[in-house]
Amino acid sequence: MTEMQAQTREAPAYPYGYLDEFMKGSVRVAILKAVCIPGYQVPYVSEEVPIARGYGSGGLQITLSIIGREDRFKVIDEGDDETVNAQNLRRMIGTVTGNVATRDPARATIIQSRHKVPEAPLAEGQIVVLQSAFPDALRFFERSEAVSRQMHAEGDYAKLWLRLYESVIDHGEIMIGGRYPVMVGGRYVLDPTHVPRWDLPMMDNSPALFLFGAGREKRIYAIPPYTSVVPLGFDDHPFRVEQQEGRACLLCQSTDSFLAPVLRMGGAYDWVCSDTAYCRARRGEELEDAQWLDQ
Amino acid sequence: MAGPVIRAERLSLRHGKGCALCHAPDFVAETNICPQCGTVWALRDVSFDVMPGEVFGIVGESGAGKSTLIDILDFARDPSDGAILYAPWKEGLVPVHDATAQERRYLRSFEIGVVHQNPRRNLMMGVSAGGNVVERMLAAGNRHIGEMRGVAGDMLDHMELAGRMDLKTGTLSMGMRQRVQIARALVNSPKVLLLDEPTTGLDLSVQARTLDLIRQVHRRLGLAIILVTHDWSVLRLMARRAIVLKAGRVVERGTVAQLMEDPQAPYTQLLVSSAL
Amino acid sequence: MGYSVVRGGAEAMQAAEEMLDFARLGGLDRGDAEAAPPTSEVIDMMLRSQRSAVDRIMAEAGFYAPRLAATALVQAEGDAIEASFILRSLRASLPRIEPALPVEVAKMRVLRRISSAFKEVPGGQYLGPTRDYTLRFLRRALEDELPAARLSEVIAALGGDDGALPEMPRVVEMLREMGLISQPPEPPEEEPVDITMQPLRFPRPPRSARLQALARGETGMLNGLAYSSLRGYGHVHPTLGELRVGAVPVRVKHPQWDVPVDIGEVTLTLCDGIISGVAMVTATGDEDIRLDLGFGASFGQQEARAISMAILDGCLAEGTSDGPADDMEFVLYHIDGIESLGFVEHLKQPHYMLFASVMDRLAGANARRAEARDAESRANTGEMAE
Numbered sequence: 001m002t003e004m005q006a007q008t009r010e011a012p013a014y015p016y017g018y019l020d021e022f023m024k025g026s027v028r029v030a031i032l033k034a035v036c037i038p039g040y041q042v043p044y045v046s047e048e049v050p051i052a053r054g055y056g057s058g059g060l061q062i063t064l065s066i067i068g069r070e071d072r073f074k075v076i077d078e079g080d081d082e083t084v085n086a087q088n089l090r091r092m093i094g095t096v097t098g099n100v101a102t103r104d105p106a107r108a109t110i111i112q113s114r115h116k117v118p119e120a121p122l123a124e125g126q127i128v129v130l131q132s133a134f135p136d137a138l139r140f141f142e143r144s145e146a147v148s149r150q151m152h153a154e155g156d157y158a159k160l161w162l163r164l165y166e167s168v169i170d171h172g173e174i175m176i177g178g179r180y181p182v183m184v185g186g187r188y189v190l191d192p193t194h195v196p197r198w199d200l201p202m203m204d205n206s207p208a209l210f211l212f213g214a215g216r217e218k219r220i221y222a223i224p225p226y227t228s229v230v231p232l233g234f235d236d237h238p239f240r241v242e243q244q245e246g247r248a249c250l251l252c253q254s255t256d257s258f259l260a261p262v263l264r265m266g267g268a269y270d271w272v273c274s275d276t277a278y279c280r281a282r283r284g285e286e287l288e289d290a291q292w293l294d295q
Numbered sequence: 296m297a298g299p300v301i302r303a304e305r306l307s308l309r310h311g312k313g314c315a316l317c318h319a320p321d322f323v324a325e326t327n328i329c330p331q332c333g334t335v336w337a338l339r340d341v342s343f344d345v346m347p348g349e350v351f352g353i354v355g356e357s358g359a360g361k362s363t364l365i366d367i368l369d370f371a372r373d374p375s376d377g378a379i380l381y382a383p384w385k386e387g388l389v390p391v392h393d394a395t396a397q398e399r400r401y402l403r404s405f406e407i408g409v410v411h412q413n414p415r416r417n418l419m420m421g422v423s424a425g426g427n428v429v430e431r432m433l434a435a436g437n438r439h440i441g442e443m444r445g446v447a448g449d450m451l452d453h454m455e456l457a458g459r460m461d462l463k464t465g466t467l468s469m470g471m472r473q474r475v476q477i478a479r480a481l482v483n484s485p486k487v488l489l490l491d492e493p494t495t496g497l498d499l500s501v502q503a504r505t506l507d508l509i510r511q512v513h514r515r516l517g518l519a520i521i522l523v524t525h526d527w528s529v530l531r532l533m534a535r536r537a538i539v540l541k542a543g544r545v546v547e548r549g550t551v552a553q554l555m556e557d558p559q560a561p562y563t564q565l566l567v568s569s570a571l
Numbered sequence: 572m573g574y575s576v577v578r579g580g581a582e583a584m585q586a587a588e589e590m591l592d593f594a595r596l597g598g599l600d601r602g603d604a605e606a607a608p609p610t611s612e613v614i615d616m617m618l619r620s621q622r623s624a625v626d627r628i629m630a631e632a633g634f635y636a637p638r639l640a641a642t643a644l645v646q647a648e649g650d651a652i653e654a655s656f657i658l659r660s661l662r663a664s665l666p667r668i669e670p671a672l673p674v675e676v677a678k679m680r681v682l683r684r685i686s687s688a689f690k691e692v693p694g695g696q697y698l699g700p701t702r703d704y705t706l707r708f709l710r711r712a713l714e715d716e717l718p719a720a721r722l723s724e725v726i727a728a729l730g731g732d733d734g735a736l737p738e739m740p741r742v743v744e745m746l747r748e749m750g751l752i753s754q755p756p757e758p759p760e761e762e763p764v765d766i767t768m769q770p771l772r773f774p775r776p777p778r779s780a781r782l783q784a785l786a787r788g789e790t791g792m793l794n795g796l797a798y799s800s801l802r803g804y805g806h807v808h809p810t811l812g813e814l815r816v817g818a819v820p821v822r823v824k825h826p827q828w829d830v831p832v833d834i835g836e837v838t839l840t841l842c843d844g845i846i847s848g849v850a851m852v853t854a855t856g857d858e859d860i861r862l863d864l865g866f867g868a869s870f871g872q873q874e875a876r877a878i879s880m881a882i883l884d885g886c887l888a889e890g891t892s893d894g895p896a897d898d899m900e901f902v903l904y905h906i907d908g909i910e911s912l913g914f915v916e917h918l919k920q921p922h923y924m925l926f927a928s929v930m931d932r933l934a935g936a937n938a939r940r941a942e943a944r945d946a947e948s949r950a951n952t953g954e955m956a957e
Contacts (some may be wrong), residue, residue, distance in 0.1 A: 021770070043772065044770055046664055049663055052913040052916060054914040054915075055913065057913070077920075077921065081926075082581075087584055112709075114926065143900075146900065172935075172939045173935060177925065195924075196924055216910045218770055236780030242927075252778055274923075
């Protein structure tokens, strides 16, 4: 059935990795620049790919530009290998490259992710590609690109700090859930995407390379390996991750991974690991390689 | 420190290219528009020195170029010709037009405070009064909320805004907003304070109170103040020396007492007599 | 209580695709499926009868390929912006061969040409196929129309070919020669910027980049923004020096012999808007006041697109009002329909963790509020006891 679909549905002729070589080249140039200037948002040409804007087109462009025949890739959406979104991107990458996908983060050379850093420790040589919706942490309060670029250039972050101050004054703590601003390499403030605050310490001095692709906004930015990532916080109101006291994963009893709520009838919650591969490994399951349309 | 903290050296700001006639050093005209090429000289050859700890006045009617001058002193715009030199920044008097954007931002954050006639130019109305003050300390790298609130709270207490620190600035009266501006301008202990018509538009009683607070601040901190005003009574109360601007030019300079009791230029005579 | 991980996303996804085909082929109760023509015939029919839809899709995609556009239209069940998205994403897999040479407007094989600036213009005005002066009664008689018969009637009514078209110089070029058109505020560019090869840079992208972004803009957004300036949120209100629709050859320089060669033909709509009015006068001193231009172009016959683009070109060059149409970033960041559609639709994706994070913050803040309320009521009770 899969084969028949491939014949009737998929566009027949495209180069390896779908993108034209010119475009791959221009994406790679932007990636190199982003790695050289940690946290700096590099404008690039972001052409349409067969995944809608807002569905990870920027991350997909990065993955398709850097993937080689030997790479093994993993796709997760909010930590989950099996959501329709993750499956769809895995199918897209698999269809246009023929590369093997995996669910095991240790065996993946490229991990494309939305809203989550894998819980398992990352290693040198691995690349995490995060899909970004809003590349600029200053867009909260400064809508003009021209002005916010100037602020970044001058390291002028007082208004961002003021936002955090006002949040503490109004609510008693910094009321930013996701997209929590971090200082990268002591120079640029960066929007780490909607990963939970829980994940930010995992980005600090990580041996892996983090690449961020914002396709619709046409920006690529990066956190190179072994770069400091410091979430903004005050000396007397420090940054805090989500509070998980008294919670454990319903399936694997983990208390040291980020837990996502499952709503029950009557308004009660259960908690499960958002990183499904981590949860399955804890339960002794084998993390199998995946064809892009297997079940 | 014996020398001036700020020197303005032949500052000019023109709109238009100018021509041989109006670029000539001895060019004089009734208005600030060149009769030959139509170039507008918003400022022309304005020079003065401000000494440490002094309150220096700039008087003139609206349209004389006072706000343009403040904008240049605050780096909101560059002069077409001439230079501003700041003493407190590096060794000696240094011209600021070759300063980098970062250096200018440093000067604006730590060396110079500015209070505009319109508080909206400085204050964020959706942010608390304390936040507007704290923002300057955040720019200076302070990351301790308790400490910053201590300093900002004292500052606002001095400005008679005790208990209003956490109210949104937009909910405060005009007079209060003006005092928040002053607290904000002073919080990083600048050496120079620029006041652009700080009490214009306030009720008389509020005006008097605000000027009194500024005088207290001046005595306490000993900083230099450049006060721009069209109001001779404000000038007499606050400043010792002043220049009189007309159509972008300095028509007279001296102590305020001299200017008011024995004005030389016909324009000053007219201004003083109409004020009394 | 048991909990099972939700899986089987791939099955659901496949089933959704099957259902989409079911709907596209009329399975959702839209007539007799047995009687439906082969899909290639449907595509042919789109090409013949849905000219405006096909043109719009090509314009928004920035990709001139009528049959592919018609195929995309069928694939998207008539959703024009979805069809242009399909077309544009195909574009990303294709190599760029060579930039085309500038179009020679005066040599256009004109289908329609009007000027609202002059009653008569050299070369004449040609109404051509336009709906401008049709009465918008619903033509129920179309139910009984036989295309072949009606077509021969039409041909008979129109009479034969009038022979060669007269020379039609571009109206604004004539005005320029008369010295009435101002120099554009920006110096001319050697080579136009291609925004599919170089990123847009703010605060002021070059005019060629702006024009390309506008030319690919979403029809409704172009129209709405241009309207806002016309209506008063801005002051660009052009007189159309000329609006022309017709076919022009696509020419490239031969890679070896360095001579222009025709490689095909495209239908274009071109609009020269003349922008004037006291508010626009920028001349100083002894200069004469001249007229400014705004330029619009679209693939196919897409007149509102071309006119809207000419207005917005004028707005972005002037930037004299604080209306949204004059705001460079606002216009260029929101004009692309494929981007805006995608981002609005992405809200359908899971945002579980974002929402969990919001709930976490909410719980924390509300707990502190409850504490504060308790403390207050304890204090009040204390006061009352005193």
